[in-house]
Amino acid sequence: xxxxxxxxxxxxxxxxxxxxxxxxxxxxxxxxxxxxxxxxxxxxxxxxxxxxxxxxxxxxxxxxxxxxxxxxxxxxxxxxxxxxxxxxxxxxxxxxxxxxxxxxxxxxxxxxxxxxxxxxxxxxxxxxxxxxxxxxxxxxxxxxxxxxxxxxxxxxxxxxxxxxxxxxxxxxxxxxxxxxxxxxxx
Numbered sequence: 001x002x003x004x005x006x007x008x009x010x011x012x013x014x015x016x017x018x019x020x021x022x023x024x025x026x027x028x029x030x031x032x033x034x035x036x037x038x039x040x041x042x043x044x045x046x047x048x049x050x051x052x053x054x055x056x057x058x059x060x061x062x063x064x065x066x067x068x069x070x071x072x073x074x075x076x077x078x079x080x081x082x083x084x085x086x087x088x089x090x091x092x093x094x095x096x097x098x099x100x101x102x103x104x105x106x107x108x109x110x111x112x113x114x115x116x117x118x119x120x121x122x123x124x125x126x127x128x129x130x131x132x133x134x135x136x137x138x139x140x141x142x143x144x145x146x147x148x149x150x151x152x153x154x155x156x157x158x159x160x161x162x163x164x165x166x167x168x169x170x171x172x173x174x175x176x177x178x179x180x181x182x183x184x185x186x
Contacts, residue, residue: 013043016178017100020131023047024046025047028043028102029054031120032057032104035061035066037078041073054079055079056083086119088118096123097123098128100129104133107132114162121185126185128183132179133178134152134177135148135149136177156169160181163184165184166179167180
């Protein structure tokens with residue numbers, strides 16, 4: 001039976017958040033944080049006690065997993081937010097308060113729903129950053145089927161048309177691409 005990478009071997013959150021420029025005292029939200037909070041827990045260390053992290057998910061059960069871990073690890077700069085990123089004003093975070101918003105492995109929402117991008121813009125500060133990471137097409141021995149994967153070249157113009165400025169692209173892992181954009185709203 002072949003061994004497939006998981007966790008940090010698949011996606012290293014510290015490396016990826018560094019590529020997005022997350023630093024001390026910033027405010028960050030992960031749209032679709034999931035049960036494990038793979039990105040939100042490393043982010044709490046990066047932003048430090050003066051920063052803040054929001055784990056956003058539509059599944060209450062996912063948020064309960066993050067809340068349990070946060071209590072166990074005595075994490076005080078993290079809040080879970082039950083919200084719908086596919087609805088304008090579906091995420092209860094103050095407008096224009098975030099330095100970084102991420103969407104990891106959910107770029108299919110960007111292709112089908114421009115409201116996701118509007119919601120990210122609404123929450124980001126002017127010049128705030130938007131991080132998108134997703135599965136590279138091909139090599140389907142791991143990850144979702146090909147119809148659930150998106151080329152970065154397809155996703156990039158959709159995000160730019162929504163009012164973001166393309167900043168950079170990077171290899172996010174052995175099976176993933178990553179892109180960073182800036183919010184152009186004033």
